[in-house]
Amino acid sequence: MRDRRPARAVPAAAMDGSHGSAAALRATGRCLAPLIIPASCVVWVLFFFPSPSPDVAVRRDGFLPAVTLPVQRAGDTPPPPPIIDASPPPPSTSPPPPPPRRGRPARRDRCAGRYVYMHELPSRFNSDLLRDCRTLSEWTDMCRHVANGGIGPRLPPAARGGVLPATGWYDTNQFTLEVIFHARMRRYGCLTADASRAAAVYVPYYPGLDVGRYLWGFSNGVRDLLAEDLAEWLRGTPAWAAHGGRDHFLVGGRIAWDFRREDGGGEGSQWGSRLLLLPEAMNMTALVIEASPWHRRTDVAVPYPTYFHPWRPSDVSSWQRDARRARRPWLFAFAGAGRGNGDDHDRHHGGGVVRDRVIAQCARSRRCGLLRCGARGRRDDCYDPGNVMRLFKSAAFCLQPRGDSYTRRSVFDAILAGCVPVFFHPGSAYTQYRWHLPRDHAAYSVFVPEDGVRNGTVRLEDVLRRVSAARVAAMREQVIRMIPTVVYRDPRAPSARGFTDAIDVAVDGVIERVRRIKQGLPPGGDDDDDHRWDAYFDTQ
Numbered sequence: 001m002r003d004r005r006p007a008r009a010v011p012a013a014a015m016d017g018s019h020g021s022a023a024a025l026r027a028t029g030r031c032l033a034p035l036i037i038p039a040s041c042v043v044w045v046l047f048f049f050p051s052p053s054p055d056v057a058v059r060r061d062g063f064l065p066a067v068t069l070p071v072q073r074a075g076d077t078p079p080p081p082p083i084i085d086a087s088p089p090p091p092s093t094s095p096p097p098p099p100p101r102r103g104r105p106a107r108r109d110r111c112a113g114r115y116v117y118m119h120e121l122p123s124r125f126n127s128d129l130l131r132d133c134r135t136l137s138e139w140t141d142m143c144r145h146v147a148n149g150g151i152g153p154r155l156p157p158a159a160r161g162g163v164l165p166a167t168g169w170y171d172t173n174q175f176t177l178e179v180i181f182h183a184r185m186r187r188y189g190c191l192t193a194d195a196s197r198a199a200a201v202y203v204p205y206y207p208g209l210d211v212g213r214y215l216w217g218f219s220n221g222v223r224d225l226l227a228e229d230l231a232e233w234l235r236g237t238p239a240w241a242a243h244g245g246r247d248h249f250l251v252g253g254r255i256a257w258d259f260r261r262e263d264g265g266g267e268g269s270q271w272g273s274r275l276l277l278l279p280e281a282m283n284m285t286a287l288v289i290e291a292s293p294w295h296r297r298t299d300v301a302v303p304y305p306t307y308f309h310p311w312r313p314s315d316v317s318s319w320q321r322d323a324r325r326a327r328r329p330w331l332f333a334f335a336g337a338g339r340g341n342g343d344d345h346d347r348h349h350g351g352g353v354v355r356d357r358v359i360a361q362c363a364r365s366r367r368c369g370l371l372r373c374g375a376r377g378r379r380d381d382c383y384d385p386g387n388v389m390r391l392f393k394s395a396a397f398c399l400q401p402r403g404d405s406y407t408r409r410s411v412f413d414a415i416l417a418g419c420v421p422v423f424f425h426p427g428s429a430y431t432q433y434r435w436h437l438p439r440d441h442a443a444y445s446v447f448v449p450e451d452g453v454r455n456g457t458v459r460l461e462d463v464l465r466r467v468s469a470a471r472v473a474a475m476r477e478q479v480i481r482m483i484p485t486v487v488y489r490d491p492r493a494p495s496a497r498g499f500t501d502a503i504d505v506a507v508d509g510v511i512e513r514v515r516r517i518k519q520g521l522p523p524g525g526d527d528d529d530d531h532r533w534d535a536y537f538d539t540q
């Protein structure tokens with residue numbers, strides 16, 4: 001197969017983010033080796049959050065996320081000061097923690113089982129990339145976007161489109177998650193300088209910014225240089241030796257495909273780095289914005305960063321109120337670019353054709369709001385945060401067809417807007433964000449299998465019109481309750497215990513996963529549900 005990726009992915013990767021190639025993933029499909037995972041391993045624990053705002057408290061009993069830890073969580077009881085165990089205090093605007101008291105009955109260690117050790121990597125693996133931000137992208141000024149701990153500059157009034165509040169909204173690039181994560185981990189309340197006490201070990205390398213520099217027009221050797229350097233550096237550390245790196249995790253702010261170049265002349269042999277194929281990385285957990293369906297032993301998907309980075313719980317609850325009250329004249333909406341250049345294989349199997357059909361249906365319906373990227377003279381409309389959020393806040397359903405890759409940042413923009421997502425492939429969300437999205441997908445989304453859209457027998461307007469008003473309201477409420485756990489809190493905020501955000505969920509998930517790995521259990525836990533979607537990937 002010819003490699004379409006570089007030519008076709010340029011504008012999409014630079015802006016839209018649906019830039020992987022599902023078609024190319026097909027090549028990997030052969031490798032699908034279903035994991036047989038015993039059920040009934042997980043004990044659900046219900047947590048109660050005496051939160052200052054009932055809106056912000058994510059109702060754990062409402063949607064049972066896939067992660068639960070048998071320890072007290074952030075948000076229990078009065079917020080204690082952060083405990084920084086023997087490591088230098090992170091830069092913080094909050095007062096330093098009080099010295100531990102002695103001579104009293106030992107209090108339970110609030111951080112027991114939750115300590116994280118953060119490798120102190122040489123600057124070439126992270127901060128040098130920020131310093132040399134001009135080299136990160138040919139098309140995008142990444143220096144703006146890596147500012148403020150990776151959330152980018154504050155949105156000026158003109159970009160807020162009259163719908164976004166003045167605080168909490170930023171011009172966030174979808175590829176900066178690794179910077180945001182690092183900034184947040186510096187303030188993690190339970191860091192330890194003693195790797196042997198750690199429940200997990202964080203590797204603050206920026207693999208997406210690294211490989212992003214070399215995706216177009218560089219040799220494979222250049223793309224792999226820093227990743228191989230990292231593997232060697234890690235192998236030399238005592239922290240690595242303890243468990244062969246199986247308690248380590250790293251964060252990649254791009255799709256896994258960009259880090260798993262299959263050499264050998266196939267479709268993917270020109271794309272990305274081999275980071276996740278290095279033996280060291282295969283022992284680690286990789287948090288990425290889109291996981292490979294065929295590499296569940298390493299990859300875990302976490303939400304794309306959106307434009308919203310609340311500082312405190314009240315920022316979230318007031319936005320949730322806005323989303324609840326929003327008038328929604330559109331039945332459904334779509335924002336994004338078409339694909340339109342699918343080859344024969346795409347026409348029958350890939351996501352490009354479905355994306356184009358979905359756009360065509362939206363364009364034809366009087367009840368669909370369409371924000372089309374690349375339409376003549378309006379190129380940037382659908383990248384403007386105010387425009388996107390205004391549209392999604394005025395629609396009941398938001399269409400999320402895959403493009404070149406399974407996932408889209410737009411899914412999280414829709415959730416943020418209280419717009420019920422409509423998925424066409426399970427790989428766009430259900431098999432991805434297991435820690436962050438409810439297991440019961442019907443509670444918060446509509447699933448329309450691609451086949452019917454592809455062969456023209458399904459009319460989306462009819463499908464969505466048939467959903468009762470009560471059902472739409474219930475799904476919307478569920479979506480709005482999911483907002484706190486899919487957003488990334490402002491990394492500059494003190495490590496407040498106000499609400500559980502996407503990073504809190506991810507760190508808890510990693511800790512639980514590492515615990516299972518150390519015990520020799522399957523890392524994914526109760527994945528009984530997995531195989532129901534296999535058919536959608538088998539045929540790829």
Ligand SMILES: *[C@@H]1O[C@H](CO)[C@@H](O)[C@H](O)[C@H]1NC(C)=O
Nearest residue numbers: 235243244245246279280283
């Ligand atoms: C990966 O983990 C296994 C099991 O602990 C270990 O034997 C192996 O050496 C590790 N790989 C590397 C590259 O360290």
Ligand SMILES: *[C@@H]1O[C@H](CO)[C@@H](O)[C@H](O)[C@H]1NC(C)=O
Nearest residue numbers: 449450451452453455456457
């Ligand atoms: C179209 O796809 C649907 C869903 O897979 C299927 O039930 C139906 O038979 C197909 N119709 C045609 C005309 O191919």
